[in-house]
Amino acid sequence: MLSILTLFAMILAMFSCSSNGDNGEAVTHTMENGVCTECGGVESSDGLLFSENSDGTYTLMGIGSCTDKDIVVDIYNNKSVTALRDYAFSDNYYNIESITLGNNVTTIGDYAFYKCSALKNINIPNSVTSVGPSAFQGCKNLVSITIPDSVTFIGDRVFSECSSLESIAIGNGYKNIAEGIFINCTSLTSITIPEGASEIGAHAFSGCSNLRSITIPSSVTAIFQDLNNCTNLTDIYYTGTAEEWEKIKYDYNNLTNATIHYNYTE
DSSP: OOOHHHHHHHHHHHHSOOSOOTTSSOOBOOEETTEETTTOOBBOOTTOEEEEOTTSOEEEEEOTTOOOSEEEESEETTEEEEEEOTTSSTTOOSSOOEEEEOTTOOEEOTTTTTTOTTOOEEOOOTTOOEEOTTTTTTOTTOOEEEEOTTOOEEOTTTTTTOTTOOEEEEOTTOOEEOTTTTTTOTTOOEEEOOTTOOEEOTTTTTTOTTOOEEEEOTTOOEEOSOGGGSTTOOEEEESSOHHHHHTSEESOSOOOSOEEEOSOOO
């Protein structure tokens, strides 16, 4: 016969968190000293504002009374935080320096970090699928960022005015370079468009005065950015042939600043 303690442990395990939550229900985390004993997730920073979703998970609504410079958004009330609402941290000019998002966050809302000028570091976990328009616009101290393969949507102007952004790695899940995505990213020197992307949106690199090289896959069929506006662009590495390049629909007439390297492979 099972002891009472053993039975209790079994019941607790049934309601403790798992790594998948495949049944679509909110995962309940078993917390000990602020850390989940099952998944290793941690409690979100004190003072943040949350709203409960219909499935029992939570959406981050705003900064609330939180004064932390290093903010964690992961577990609240023993449930997973799955989204950051629009404008969640916008205009937090001087406080937030780093953001850690939990592995259940799927959505970063529009203007979520708009003009968070002190923000230097943020991790985007593999759970995120959508980053809304202007989510990081005006984050002038953001130096580097990695977009995982899980992200399939990035809105317009997401990184515009990020004047310190030096490097960005874009996963292969993202298929279109949004309009104005890197406007005035004056520290960006090179970028690789992910394989499978079909177009480069209007003004995507406008004002990228230090952009020197760009790698473009043969999957791209339209370029709506006048690359001549990137005054220091010297090299375009194209994975297709010269004939394929000539078939691209583009919004420029004379690409005089850069050498196109055809049949490029890394």
